Amino acid sequence: MSESIDELATRLRDARSVVVLTGAGMAAESGIPTFREEQTGLWARYRPEDLATPQAFARNPRLVWQWYAWRREIVRHAEPHAGHLALAALEGRIPSFSVVTQNVDGLHQRAGSRRVVEMHGNIFVDRCFREGDAVVPDDPQGEPPSCPRCGGPVRPGVVWFGESLPEEAVARSNSLLESCDVLLVVGSSGLVWPAAGFPGLARSRGAWVVEINPEPTESSGTAHLALREKAGTALARLAEVLREP
């Protein structure tokens, strides 16, 4: 592990542009459940088609709203861990450094990262189910609350199955990936598109691709280097090595 970390640190010292793609595993050590891990993953315990599609919300808005309210509470009580802090510190050392995240928890921003692209929205943003605009409901206790403009139901501002990703987030991440020297993929299973295609895209454009994940993933074959460690452990160690003269 230490040789690999050293190699990664050397690459980062020389890099002008770095992208970190994060998935649910990034927040696992903050106590936020992942999606696809056996036993503990959310999709092992709940059916996405009942809770994370526009059709599910149209059928049973109260159930979907309550499920997201429960997840919001978990996130509200979670704290960024050493890995989130290490990424925030790296931002100041590298000329262009961005986090592209599939997570909706805002933990990167809470740790101090400023250049964060949220591919799947944010769990603390509310949107009008009819019009899609971000809104602040007058009746936050409603289950779901109502849109202050049209009176329709308010939904969580996250991307659901079958929905398009925010256009601006897709455009920004594509342009970052096309020009990065190093792509770090942290805690993502590589099963959900378009993020699943990012390692291949970045590598085809000449980037050096590193995976940080205790388990092999769909993207492992595309990575030049894999660190089989937890995000917090590997990134904190990386930050330490980078601090060494």
Ligand code: OAD
């Ligand atoms: P997954 O749950 O599919 O994968 C989590 C990954 O994190 C797995 O590869 C684990 O091995 C890894 N992992 C677990 N603990 C870790 C740790 N401490 N450090 C590093 N890695 C760890 O989550 P995502 O790949 O993020 O979308 O899933 C992508 C999307 O699928 C999510 O954004 C969500 C989900 O359905 C929507 O809800 C639209």
